[in-house]
Amino acid sequence: MDFEQVIKNRKSTRQFTDQKVAVEVIKKVLQEAQLAPSWVNSQPYHVHLATGDSLERVRAQQEQLDNSGAKGAPDLPMMSRKDWPAQAQVNMAEWTKGLGAAGKEMGPASAKLYNAQEVLYLTLPKGYSLWSLYDLGSFGNGIVLAATNQGLASMTAYQFIKYPKMLRKELNIADDEEIIIGIGLGYPDDNALVNTIKSRRMNLDDILTIHR
Template identity: 65%
Template structure:
């Protein structure tokens, strides 16, 4: 396994990438080469989709366009503007009991690091690259699975190249602003955003880690 200074491990096995990937909530200002992002996306395109439909589009924001988005996002956050995402957000109280317990346990364990989450989120985690994944209006529900497979493939491919990632609602909270600033067509629903960059090792917010339930809590073997 090769290493490259701050950029971390590359040429990982799938299992190594799965274990090393975690959500990073503050990135450094180190730029990410466009060529590297294109390599990540080309690898992620190998993800399966229904009858090879590949129903999604990817809008890549970096440089000046992303800074405009970041400024607009911060202004709307400061004004207390409520989010109006294309994919409705369900109240935590409406999730399953299992999901509610997991979310409550995660929130209870945030400690001091949790206090910094709002400020860094308002700045889109300072990510130097944000990918906006969209689906055409009227999409099949199956396409949500396909887009999820693409998104997970993106973050694993990024991990393999020494990049950190963050998949977050925060990126797509204000879709009308995104359509205006990035010229995203009105006939595309903005489903999820993924930030890419290099992890800020000094940021307290990056000490947050999530645990997973024991496998037997979600697995039923029918043999």
């Protein structure tokens, strides 16, 4: 794909098919994502790939925790929507209002980790510089764009990392790594209603100030 196609085709996929992704394809995606900018070339992040049996154990544990009513306790603290800036609250409210019938499928889909066939858990070392969050965000964006270029669908979601204690146990992630975000990869289920959800972006003039 050319660059514009990649940007426009990237979307959050909330239901994947059962088709697996070859590890070599994932490695290519990660190698391309590594070209993202990094503060003083620090490259502070680490990637844990959950696939096959390890991912199915995580998925089973995740569903059990969700069904038990366990509260998420991510390493990167969540903030209530009411504490976000006013414009962000407006954007989130509009998005939620526009979900329609597809919104009813979000809960069941997320409980099964969207049926993602591969999940990348991105971590930073404890005590990381706040600058490293920009690096990780750039790296993560590089992942989803490179994945799109390879014909893969992706989903970046809180749901993947809401139970870090379980993830450390199942994936043997060291205590000195903060689990920041998870990215699901696979092939989209084009028949899933939940995959019809679209997000509207703000008008450029609403976020841009030109200083001449």
